[in-house]
Amino acid sequence: MALHKPYADVPGTTIFDAEQARIGYHLNQFCMSLMKAENRQRFKADQRAYLDEWPMSEEQKQAVLDRDYNRMIALGGNIYFLAKIFSSDGLSFQFAAATMTGMTQEEYAKMMLSGGRSPEGNRYKGEK
């Protein structure tokens, strides 16, 4: 019997569950490797070559090269692991969060200052 996933109908949200963790294992472990300065340097020097050292799917590698965080999450990435990529790029959590929402960082920061994204209309897929 399939596991019940009541969180599947939460809009704009991917829960990092056991299945996502299985799909994203190598992607996330690649991210962990960027905690070491020498690995960050090698990654920055030749991103493609560094990624090719990991048994990741071509889609996962392309999503990293594109810095497409929503895509990386769909392919099993977890935000705390992906944080190693944008930190290596010298970018903040707020920058990364903004890119995933399609807003500029300025627009996103303004939304947060005025109390954040309301839960109204954001609880269920298809909700108005």
Added chain:
Amino acid sequence: MARITAGVTTSHVPAIGAAIDLGKTKEPYWAPVFAGYDYAKQWIAEQKPDVILLVYNDHATSFSLDMVPTFAIGCAAEFQPADEGWGPRPVPVVRGHPELASHIAQSVIQDNFDLTVVNRLDVDHGLTVPLSLMFGQPQEWPCRVIPFAVNVVLYPPPSGRRCYELGQALRRAVDSFDQDLKVQVWGTGGMSHQLQGPRAGLINQAFDKEFLDRIVNEPEALSRVPHIDYVREAGSEGIELVMWLIMRGALDEKVIEKHRFYHVPASNTAVGHLVLENPQPG
């Protein structure tokens, strides 16, 4: 005998740590956040706890996907501030309490909570930001700290109910330790926030404020809230709030609320902070 005297809850947003380390605490964006901790700084200077049992989560720092323990207790004498990718935070080394920690592990495991014992553990912002918020920037942390790591990264984290009952088991463990120690339990993380996907930036002030009320006054009922309610209402990362229930389970059924603070935003997150005391015995 050792006894649990008080509980503290606080968010542990990494940007708060950066604001402290970079001397930005007086800037208009940050000043209101830090003002919310003025009371607690003074309170803890008077309380002088011997040990803090600090419930937090690791953020893909010391625990990668190679190993994901649901509950892990740090039993070592020392824990180094972790290098999270931009060098370790300039904060003191965290000194543990191996005697109490190993006593707790033995007691709690026999009480049916299967902890993972960890002796090599670098501690990330989840643990060091709460220490900085409460103690400022001392040369040495003024007390011992036992790191208690909870998995809230890989779904599912432990249920609120499990966390609450674990807190009760921690209470029994501390109560049965022979040394005369004042122990505080801290629950960290939260409040509402979501860091990923098109719904990033979610904040639910109504949920947060109700949670603050209920964790003080009706923790038993609050502990039965299912995961999906946290995800839907408080955001995918808001689920960290289950860690507060460990703190609450370790306190008396009735507590004295000494201080409450709530603020939006700190970076992507709603900040919540409570200081709770157990009534004095006798």
